[in-house]
Amino acid sequence: MNTTDNWLVHDHRKYETALREVELAAGAGRWEEAERLFREFVEDFKLHMRIEDEVLYPMFRETVADSREDIDSLVEDHDDIVRMLHDLAYVLRHRESEHFEASLEPLYRMMLDHDAYEEEVFSRFGDSTLLARRDEAMARLNRMQPSDNRREWSF
Numbered sequence: 001m002n003t004t005d006n007w008l009v010h011d012h013r014k015y016e017t018a019l020r021e022v023e024l025a026a027g028a029g030r031w032e033e034a035e036r037l038f039r040e041f042v043e044d045f046k047l048h049m050r051i052e053d054e055v056l057y058p059m060f061r062e063t064v065a066d067s068r069e070d071i072d073s074l075v076e077d078h079d080d081i082v083r084m085l086h087d088l089a090y091v092l093r094h095r096e097s098e099h100f101e102a103s104l105e106p107l108y109r110m111m112l113d114h115d116a117y118e119e120e121v122f123s124r125f126g127d128s129t130l131l132a133r134r135d136e137a138m139a140r141l142n143r144m145q146p147s148d149n150r151r152e153w154s155f
């Protein structure tokens, strides 16, 4: 396991736990707390996705010739996750307890699948690329601009 994996795995477990905490709060009828936990989680998670979308995935595309299919799938996962997050945000905002589980469970499963897949892809490609180009990865991270964010968020 390398440095990239550690960062990735740490963040993934953190987000999976955060989503479960949102579920616990909403399930107990503590909607304000659920919304607050959700907002905190999403703020952090948006940055995680941007780092992948804007720095790490492009670096894999540039350096690993046969990475295209995997990276395309991971980007599609992100699109699905963003859609599901919007659904869940709506349900939380409107306190729709009857739709809550139906919104959260597919998102949670999707995140688990995506995270496992991404960890597998990163460890398959990671050693030869990101670690070797760590300085460049850091420079690109530092150059990220809010205006580069291609994803639309309504919350």
Ligand SMILES: [Fe+2]
Pocket (backbone or CB within 6 Å): 049, 052, 074, 078, 114, 118
């Ligand atoms: Fe991801």
Ligand SMILES: [Fe+2]
Pocket (backbone or CB within 6 Å): 008, 012, 048, 052, 115, 118
């Ligand atoms: Fe990730």
